[in-house]
Amino acid sequence: MARRSGVSARMLRHYDSLGLVRPTGRSGTGYREYSDDDIRRIFHIESLRSLGLSLREVGRALDDPDFTPSGLVDDLIQQTLDRIADETELLTRLRRIGAAGPAGWDDVLQIIALLQALNSDSAGRRQRAVLSSAPGDRMPVEALVEAALSEADPNVAGALRWALARSGGEGLALLARGLEAPEAEVRKRAVQAIAAIGDDAADALLHDALANADIAVRRHAALALGPRGVADTVPTLIDMVVAEVNDVEAADALSALAADPATADRIAAGLITHLDTHAADASARRRLTQAFAGIPGEAASRTLAELARDEDRGVALTAAYIIRLRDAGNEGGR
Incomplete structure (x- = not known):
């Protein structure tokens, strides 16, 4: 039976002990004998288990005539979505650690601590975590950009822009996407962060931003580029x-x-x-x-x-x- 069904003999005995599948009979030498109905029930059990049901839930689904699947399926959907969200968050964290290029476990631990602090509800903790980084620290630039584009506290936002400026412009491509974000506040934060970087590549992005559809983006770009001698800022400044x-x-x-x-x-x-x-x-x-x-x-x-x-x-x-x-x-x- 184990060979035919793909279910191990040990699991078949476990099903028997739980009362999920009771073999129709026994051979003269003590082997369990399964009928066609028993075989169908085994496949039903395996099918339901593939959906994530526990063995107890499988037993109810097969034996309780009043059992309705809709509620349980909804619960399974939500549990699956929760697992996907957790796994996606873990994958994002791992990718950010990898992108930072840690040289050793000390770097990994430092990056993890920063990522955790950036998700803190405490503005003070977020700010301290960013400002405590030392030159040469491995920085998860993608996480810093995401935080800078979403940070409402002005002090923390300033610290994040400072950290991005120290990163050497690695986050410019991500910040450039922020200029086209649907939310006005995100666009504003993106242009402020780009202005803080202050290198040639950042200035080129700001120059393009002078033609942005969002007047706030144009104004922040003009305030950054005007003192640097960019004459195209004159109309916006006036x-x-x-x-x-x-x-x-x-x-x-x-x-x-x-x-x-x-x-x-x-x-x-x-x-x-x-x-x-x-x-x-x-x-x-x-x-x-x-x-x-x-x-x-x-x-x-x-x-x-x-x-x-x-x-x-x-x-x-x-x-x-x-x-x-x-x-x-x-x-x-x-």
Whole structure:
């Protein structure tokens, strides 16, 4: 019977002891004798066991006339999904450890400790785990990117961006995917992390991000690239001044860009255009006037002289103050 069914003789005896399959009879020498019904029952048992049922559940399924399979099958589905989730999590953890290239078990243990800390509910523990890494530590970059894109605590997020910057840009490809994430917060975190890396490859990604459909991504990219002399950031930076979104930082970035005379003229032209466009918005015009403070050149000087006579007192006073500062600076230079 064991040869015919593929069920070991030991398991057949176990089924007998549990009352799952009782052989129809015994031979004269004491061997169990199985009928066709017994054989069918054995195959039924094996089929149900293949679904993950325990032997006790198999016995109920075969012998209890009131037993209904739907509830049990639903439980088995959920148990299987739970196992898959656990195994998938383990597989991800193992892949991340492998990708970090541990040289020994100390590295493995350090990576495991970091991965566990990144999943902690304590923001302080997450931050300490990231900041405690030393130069040369094996870092699970994929896990750091995932954490950086999901971290809501600003202090922990800053630590994660610092760690990614130290990783030498290994996570740039993963961060680039974050720029196209459906969630606005993830896109914002991705561009902030890329900006913190600050190498040529990161700057290239940020330059592409200046054309991103998400205005927040464009603005963060502009704030990062403006001080680095990327003139393509000028339109976005001026729009930020008008919209009063990080307008002080945007004006500072415009001042840095204005060190190049050609870019200074471009900035002045852009500011003048927006002054005309937003003629009825006194608040926006004041911010635009303030932005002229760091812009050299004749066009900026002429515009400030006109603004000093503006009918809006706030605009006029701001322009007059900037003119005095520029005159004092010119006197000091001479």
